[in-house]
Amino acid sequence: EVQLVESGGGLIQPGGSLRLSCAASGFTVSSSYMSWVRQAPGKGLEWVSVIYSGGSTYYADSVKGRFTISRDNSKNTLYFQMNSLRAEDTAVYYCARGYYDFWSGTFDYWGQGTLVTVSS
Amino acid sequence: QSALTQPRSVSGSPGQSVTISCTGTTSDVGNYNYVSWYQQHPGKAPKFMIYDVSKRPSGVPDRFSGSKSGNTASLTISGLQAEDEADYYCCSYAGSYAVVFGGGTKLTVL
Numbered sequence: 001e002v003q004l005v006e007s008g009g010g011l012i013q014p015g016g017s018l019r020l021s022c023a024a025s026g027f028t029v030s031s032s033y034m035s036w037v038r039q040a041p042g043k044g045l046e047w048v049s050v051i052y053s054g055g056s057t058y059y060a061d062s063v064k065g066r067f068t069i070s071r072d073n074s075k076n077t078l079y080f081q082m083n084s085l086r087a088e089d090t091a092v093y094y095c096a097r098g099y100y101d102f103w104s105g106t107f108d109y110w111g112q113g114t115l116v117t118v119s120s
Numbered sequence: 121q122s123a124l125t126q127p128r129s130v131s132g133s134p135g136q137s138v139t140i141s142c143t144g145t146t147s148d149v150g151n152y153n154y155v156s157w158y159q160q161h162p163g164k165a166p167k168f169m170i171y172d173v174s175k176r177p178s179g180v181p182d183r184f185s186g187s188k189s190g191n192t193a194s195l196t197i198s199g200l201q202a203e204d205e206a207d208y209y210c211c212s213y214a215g216s217y218a219v220v221f222g223g224g225t226k227l228t229v230l
Binding site for chain 2: 046096
């Protein structure tokens with residue numbers, strides 16, 4: 001059974017850093033296209049980043065240069081390092097698996113999400 | 121990349137059909153058949169409902185169907201049931217690595 005479990009969210013001051021984790025089971029992260037999608041309180045979904053199975057990484061303009069997606073193959077875990085956090089980064093962050101073995105922006109499995117609150 | 125445009129809300133009575141539209145541009149919905157739909161109940165993670173415009177993942181009832189015409193994709197739910205009440209989001213591949221979601225539609229079952 002495929003499962004994704006996020007952790008690492010919390011309350012952080014503006015300008016601070018946080019690292020989110022997404023532990024996967026039932027499949028291999030390194031063979032998949034893995035994304036982070038966020039949802040601000042009461043708002044819609046926003047795609048923010050993807051790591052390809054080959055290791056290439058891409059970001060939405062809203063987080064480019066501040067956030068870094070990575071993975072640890074030995075732990076079958078996806079990470080999201082978030083630096084220079086802003087109030088507008090406040091959201092529930094979901095990790096999600098790409099459906100195909102190529103990137104199409106289609107997500108078949110989602111974690112339960114972890115809340116990041118940026119506030120002083 | 122601008123968000124895809126969805127109606128803020130739609131409603132229908134049990135047993136009826138509703139359609140949710142999702143309007144994009146020639147850079148996303150109009151140019152790719154990688155349009156997907158997700159259902160989200162309050163406080164829950166999104167659920168995969170439709171992919172490649174009109175395909176249903178295993179386990180999704182055939183009451184849910186998708187289509188596309190030009191720059192607009194649509195999700196139709198027939199035989200509405202109380203448990204269909206949720207938020208629905210469309211999503212489209214937008215070329216290269218970009219992905220864009222719709223703003224979401226709240227479905228109310230009257």
